[in-house]
Amino acid sequence: MSESLRLSRRTLLASAGAGALTASVPGRAAAAGPDExxxxxxxxxxxxxxxxxxxxxxxxxxxxxxxxxxxxxxxxxxxxxxxxxWTVDAADGTPVNWGATFVGPQQTRILGLAKELGVGTYKTFNTGKNVQFFNGNRKTYQGTIPAVDLGSLLELNTLMSRLNGHASSLDPAAPWAEPRAKEWDAQTFYTWIRTNARSTQTHKLLDLACLSLFSVESQEIPLLHVLFYIRSAGSLQVLLNTGNAAQEQQFDGGSxxxxxxxxxxxxxxxxxxxxxxxxxxxxxxxxxxxxxxxxxxxxxxxxxxxxxxxxxxxxxxxxxxxxxxxxxxxxMGSVGKAVAVYDRPFWRAKGLTGQATSDTGPVKITFDISPGSGTPGVMMGFVDGQDAREFGVTSLADRRAAVLEQFTTWFGPEAASPKEYLDVHWDSLEFHRGCPVAxxxxxxxxxxxxxxxxxxxxxxxxxxxxxxxxxxxxxxxxxxxxxxxxxxxxxx
Ligand SMILES: Cc1cc2nc3c(=O)[nH]c(=O)nc-3n(C[C@H](O)[C@H](O)[C@H](O)COP(=O)(O)OP(=O)(O)OC[C@H]3O[C@@H](n4cnc5c(N)ncnc54)[C@H](O)[C@@H]3O)c2cc1C
Missing domain, CATH: 3.50.50.60 (FAD/NAD(P)-binding domain)
Known part of the structure; x- marks a missing residue:
């Protein structure tokens, strides 16, 4: 590979403006901006x-x-x-994906391409309990069933089935051709959730699902596009889950x-x-x-x-x-990522997967993105939608403090002292202006x-x-x- 291509991965874009957050990775050179x-x-x-x-x-x-x-x-x-x-290196050389990270067994095209190129995969750590932080209360739960009351769970299950059912009627090459397309395109996902679900827990969980998939608030997206996305992947579960789903694996050495x-x-x-x-x-x-x-x-x-x-x-x-x-x-959606690097993934020893969901930001979703070797421990938090907009105008010290406070509440006091903290704000990058998707x-x-x-x-x-x-x-x-x-x- 040419030196220029190899080196480019380790460089960062110039800041979009004085004080603007693009990506904070100590010790890395900034590349020439478009004016240069x-x-x-x-x-x-x-x-x-x-x-x-x-x-x-x-x-x-x-x-x-x-x-x-x-x-x-x-x-x-x-x-x-x-x-x-986009993969950058943490100070100790650990690859950190600023952009696409996860791949699932259903995604045969990218997996086939990676195999052809000799890029291996490893499983996202998914053993133990997940953390849920709603209304200021920390709870843990096993598997894919969140820690909410039975009524909300039943309602959530019914609505997920309904979304999958509606989605299955779409032609992914022409979603506009479905007889109900106009009706579904005329309402936001927010409106649909509140029309169809009574439980505020169900509202929260579906709003979070929307943030995690599109990095937009549910009032910023039409139901029809949510259905198209589900159709193009296969089901809402395959989009959202880790095991046997879209978050199951990561690429060795970074995507x-x-x-x-x-x-x-x-x-x-x-x-x-x-x-x-x-x-x-x-x-x-x-x-x-x-x-x-x-x-x-x-x-x-x-x-x-x-x-x-x-x-x-x-x-x-x-x-x-x-x-x-x-x-x-x-x-584009609005998204940032906050990453803390620890000597080891200490949460694993506590029986935690490192996956958390929260109803308060800046981070609302986390994953353990440690390398396949298991060290160092790398915790990644997604900052999406309105939280990303606010994150992008906050100082590095304040961003670091806010994120580490959340990680500490969810995973324990060890989270307060990472060996490195780094973050990225895609909305500020000149040739991207947001992510992960339009x-x-x-x-x-x-x-x-x-x-x-x-x-x-x-x-x-x-x-x-x-x-x-x-x-x-x-x-x-x-x-x-x-x-x-x-x-x-x-x-x-
Ligand atoms: C934070 C984040 C998390 C994600 N997580 C995942 C994940 O876990 N799994 C997954 O599968 N996908 C994930 N994605 C989505 C995935 O990265 C994209 O779907 C995919 O990479 C899009 O590829 P693309 O080639 O279509 O577009 P892009 O990757 O956007 O490529 C377009 C290129 O055009 C360049 N460009 C723009 N304007 C110009 C111009 N005027 N002149 C020349 N070049 C220009 C851009 O710099 C860019 O390199 C994530 C994305 C982000 C940002």
């Missing part, structure tokens, strides 16, 4: 297919097209490949090894980093991609960036109104239908958001890359 773009003459390239974005979607498409004998060039804004798959190895296979010459694409101009049978320091002339272009990032590029001729407006109606607003799915993935002239569009299987996940990104590669291959 290379000033030399632009390098000119000519290929069959130019790809904007070196996330899993763009790299999958590049890899497949190259294997089919096409020439490709990938232009990436960040100083690293991987996009929403970013996968895009790094993919980029290395493509070769240094096929990827330009630190080059935000500003303009894409189609003139006759060529389309020119203008990045900082590079222009790529191609027969076809794959735009492999998330929906809100698409209209930030200037297209000539302009994007269709439908695609542009759908992108405007599909903002969330269409009420009315957008039925109003704009398939406009996101529709090709426009020589331009093709793909990202995990266009996937029909495991949309929003690494697995979905691989599927989206495969689909767009086939589409472009047929068009060339």
């Amino acid at each position: 773009a290379p000033s030399g003459p632009s390098e000119a390239r000519e290929v069959d297919v130019a790809i904007v974005g070196a996330g899993l979607t763009g790299l999958t498409a590049a890899r497949q097209l190259k294997q089919a004998g096409r020439s490709v060039h990938v232009v990436e804004a960040d100083d690293r490949v991987g996009g929403r798959v 970013q090894r996968i895009p790094e190895l993919m980029a290395a296979q493509l070769g240094d010459d096929a990827v330009t980093l630190s080059s935000p694409v500003r303009r894409v101009v189609t003139d006759g049978d060529r389309t020119i991609v203008h990045g900082d320091g590079v222009t790529v002339s191609a027969k076809r272009v794959i735009v492999a960036v998330p929906p809100p990032m698409i209209p930030r590029i200037s297209f000539e001729p302009g994007l269709s109104a439908l695609k542009d407006q759908l992108c405007q109606r599909s903002p 969330v269409p607003q009420p009315g957008a799915i039925t109003g704009y239908k398939g406009a996101l993935s529709a090709p426009e002239g020589a331009l093709h569009f793909a990202c995990t958001e266009t996937a029909t299987r495991w949309s929003g996940y690494m697995d979905g990104a691989v599927q989206a890359g495969e689909v767009v590669a086939a589409q472009v291959g047929a068009a060339l």
